[in-house]
Amino acid sequence: MWRFVSRKASINTQFLGSLIRVYGRTVVGSDTIVDDMVVLGYPTRKSLAKVLETRTQAQDLDYAFDEVSEGCIVGEGCIIRSGSIIYERVKIGNGVQLGHNVLVREETKIGDGSSIGSYAIIEGETCIGSRVNVQSNVFIPRRTVIEDDVFLGPGVVITNDKYPPSGKIVTTRICRGAIIAANAIIIAGVKVGPNSFVAAGSVVTKDVPEGVAVKGSPAKPFSEIDDFLRKREKYLKST
Amino acid sequence: MWRFVSRKASINTQFLGSLIRVYGRTVVGSDTIVDDMVVLGYPTRKSLAKVLETRTQAQDLDYAFDEVSEGCIVGEGCIIRSGSIIYERVKIGNGVQLGHNVLVREETKIGDGSSIGSYAIIEGETCIGSRVNVQSNVFIPRRTVIEDDVFLGPGVVITNDKYPPSGKIVTTRICRGAIIAANAIIIAGVKVGPNSFVAAGSVVTKDVPEGVAVKGSPAKPFSEIDDFLRKREKYLKST
Amino acid sequence: MWRFVSRKASINTQFLGSLIRVYGRTVVGSDTIVDDMVVLGYPTRKSLAKVLETRTQAQDLDYAFDEVSEGCIVGEGCIIRSGSIIYERVKIGNGVQLGHNVLVREETKIGDGSSIGSYAIIEGETCIGSRVNVQSNVFIPRRTVIEDDVFLGPGVVITNDKYPPSGKIVTTRICRGAIIAANAIIIAGVKVGPNSFVAAGSVVTKDVPEGVAVKGSPAKPFSEIDDFLRKREKYLKST
Numbered sequence: 001m002w003r004f005v006s007r008k009a010s011i012n013t014q015f016l017g018s019l020i021r022v023y024g025r026t027v028v029g030s031d032t033i034v035d036d037m038v039v040l041g042y043p044t045r046k047s048l049a050k051v052l053e054t055r056t057q058a059q060d061l062d063y064a065f066d067e068v069s070e071g072c073i074v075g076e077g078c079i080i081r082s083g084s085i086i087y088e089r090v091k092i093g094n095g096v097q098l099g100h101n102v103l104v105r106e107e108t109k110i111g112d113g114s115s116i117g118s119y120a121i122i123e124g125e126t127c128i129g130s131r132v133n134v135q136s137n138v139f140i141p142r143r144t145v146i147e148d149d150v151f152l153g154p155g156v157v158i159t160n161d162k163y164p165p166s167g168k169i170v171t172t173r174i175c176r177g178a179i180i181a182a183n184a185i186i187i188a189g190v191k192v193g194p195n196s197f198v199a200a201g202s203v204v205t206k207d208v209p210e211g212v213a214v215k216g217s218p219a220k221p222f223s224e225i226d227d228f229l230r231k232r233e234k235y236l237k238s239t
Numbered sequence: 240m241w242r243f244v245s246r247k248a249s250i251n252t253q254f255l256g257s258l259i260r261v262y263g264r265t266v267v268g269s270d271t272i273v274d275d276m277v278v279l280g281y282p283t284r285k286s287l288a289k290v291l292e293t294r295t296q297a298q299d300l301d302y303a304f305d306e307v308s309e310g311c312i313v314g315e316g317c318i319i320r321s322g323s324i325i326y327e328r329v330k331i332g333n334g335v336q337l338g339h340n341v342l343v344r345e346e347t348k349i350g351d352g353s354s355i356g357s358y359a360i361i362e363g364e365t366c367i368g369s370r371v372n373v374q375s376n377v378f379i380p381r382r383t384v385i386e387d388d389v390f391l392g393p394g395v396v397i398t399n400d401k402y403p404p405s406g407k408i409v410t411t412r413i414c415r416g417a418i419i420a421a422n423a424i425i426i427a428g429v430k431v432g433p434n435s436f437v438a439a440g441s442v443v444t445k446d447v448p449e450g451v452a453v454k455g456s457p458a459k460p461f462s463e464i465d466d467f468l469r470k471r472e473k474y475l476k477s478t
Numbered sequence: 479m480w481r482f483v484s485r486k487a488s489i490n491t492q493f494l495g496s497l498i499r500v501y502g503r504t505v506v507g508s509d510t511i512v513d514d515m516v517v518l519g520y521p522t523r524k525s526l527a528k529v530l531e532t533r534t535q536a537q538d539l540d541y542a543f544d545e546v547s548e549g550c551i552v553g554e555g556c557i558i559r560s561g562s563i564i565y566e567r568v569k570i571g572n573g574v575q576l577g578h579n580v581l582v583r584e585e586t587k588i589g590d591g592s593s594i595g596s597y598a599i600i601e602g603e604t605c606i607g608s609r610v611n612v613q614s615n616v617f618i619p620r621r622t623v624i625e626d627d628v629f630l631g632p633g634v635v636i637t638n639d640k641y642p643p644s645g646k647i648v649t650t651r652i653c654r655g656a657i658i659a660a661n662a663i664i665i666a667g668v669k670v671g672p673n674s675f676v677a678a679g680s681v682v683t684k685d686v687p688e689g690v691a692v693k694g695s696p697a698k699p700f701s702e703i704d705d706f707l708r709k710r711e712k713y714l715k716s717t
Contacts, residue, residue, distance in 0.1 A: 048557060060496040061495045101579060139633060
């Protein structure tokens with residue numbers, strides 16, 4: 001067994017993998033599984049710069065990382081699958097499920113009961129609500145807001161810079177209950193309204209009004225969410 | 240060297256990485272490379288629930304995972320590159336090559352001589368034929384059928400729910416010899432016919448007939464596969 | 479601490495993770511961070527074949543990999559984040575930053591000051607210039623040329639085979655200063671001209687002239703780069 005757990009950390013679960021690394025004042029709630037090769041409290045680029053400046057003579061990086069990391073918070077009853085990396089100052093609620101190799105960067109919040117698919121990347125300072133369902137391979141950039149009960153299909157990409165690489169970041173907002181199907185692209189600064197629907201492969205360049213279904217590139221309204229929900233009802237009843 | 244290999248496993252190769260984990264009654268054929276950080280027999284969500292229920296007091300998770308996992312089967316002469324994760328009840332044939340960090344979920348079958356690119360995700364209960372070529376970053380959802388000799392280009396996404404997230408899964412079928420180019424999206428329930436061609440970036444919303452080439456969003460026929468093959472011949476002869 | 483560092487390697491930095499593997503005559507420059515679970519000098523498929531042929535009786539693969547690998551070169555002041563894999567015969571310049579789980583395959587070169595996002599895959603024999611910014615989840619196939627100061631947004635996919643899977647690879651060239659936005663697809667053999675712009679989600683099937691902005695599928699010119707830059711100026715000044 002090989003394991004690095006910071007002395008400053010507060011671990012309230014017995015379900016720990018044998019190859020984990022926990023840095024800084026990280027807190028892990030009860031009944032949470034922290035699987036192998038998971039890292040909790042990974043240092044930001046700024047913190048890495050401190051490591052380089054102080055030229056720590058430690059025999060390996062773990063002690064240096066532990067010194068600079070402020071740790072992260074993971075709630076109760078979560079599953080953090082193998083290879084996932086949670087940066088410092090992240091707050092993950094209760095009952096959150098992460099797939100394999102999920103990356104959650106600094107200062108991001110994830111609400112209770114949300115589920116993040118394998119290989120998803122959630123950049124820093126992002127706010128994800130409760131019961132959000134993020135499928136595999138999704139990319140969520142810095143300072144995005146994802147409200148409660150949103151569904152993001154596999155491969156969805158959200159952007160945060162209107163004229164890349166300008167360095168100026170604007171917030172993209174996916175409002176409560178919105179459904180974004182596979183591989184859709186949401187352009188920087190757009191607001192996807194509550195209970196709206198974005199079809200697979202769409203490129204959303206303008207705000208999507210509440211309850212509207214859009215598709216295409218650039219995405220245009222083609223239906224109302226009520227119609228989508230009626231079709232879903234029928235689909236669920238079919239055999 | 241750190242390694243966890245279940246006492247129940249049957250390992251018939253000498254080519255094992257030093258940081259591998261093998262759970263349950265896993266069988267590995269001769270001359271197969273199992274590289275570092277590979278996991279064989281990873282427990283399903285259901286099995287993880289059992290771990291939580293029984294509150295195993297084992298000092299690390301490996302013994303608990305081993306207890307609940309039914310293991311997987313990997314054939315002879317395979318290469319399982321670093322970081323790949325094979326769930327329990329998966330059956331992988333002979334001469335199969337996996338890239339790095341490939342995820343293969345429960346009860347999936349992969350036929351002889353197939354090749355799966357790095358970071359590809361193959362969800363559970365999926366059936367992949369022989370000599371199938373899945374490029375990097377491909378996403379294949381639960382209960383998909385991929386017949387023999389299919390080619391899936393990098394970033395292809397297949398879906399399995401017509402009105403997500405309805406929870407109702409339909410089978411998407413990619414028939415023998417079909418070629419799906421980079422980043423195309425195949426919508427839930429579609430049947431992509433034998434020896435058909437889907438152009439890069441297409442969104443396939445309807446069945447593709449045998450031997451037909453489609454492109455666009457929604458994808459529409461634009462040519463026959465014979466024409467595609469003639470062009471390929473010419474391309475191969477050009478310098 | 480578990481670590482495999484080849485006796486043939488020349489490591490000039492003190493910033494080493496505890497779970498790293500370094501094969502062959504790898505050289506690492508001063509002040510470079512080599513984080514946990516990084517592999518330097520990973521063997522090519524051809525080298526793996528040698529391992530199988532010689533049937534090394536080593537207790538684990540590391541000694542066998544070390545024997546066949548020619549190693550790689552990583553410059554000074556780089557950050558190689560956790561899980562990244564650098565194949566043999568790769569040359570990485572100075573001040574290069576890699577995200578997590580980046581894959582860089584054999585004989586690829588990356589110039590000074592470039593940055594490669596998490597989960598990006600860079601296949602073999604590719605040439606990447608200086609100050610190139612590759613965002614997360616980008617796929618760059620074998621024999622691609624990316625010149626200096628190029629920006630590739632998240633999820634961009636480049637291809638290298640016009641009639642896949644023909645096996646015939648053509649070079650795709652992204653010229654200096656080109657900007658390719660999120661999830662765009664660049665088809666095999668295309669030349670994206672200097673200081674051009676490709677909009678998010680475009681499918682580029684033809685050469686893009688110098689200084690031209692294109693969008694759509696297939697991508698068509700819609701503006702000049704000067705217009706894009708003027709809009710960017712305005713965007714940067716807005717609040």
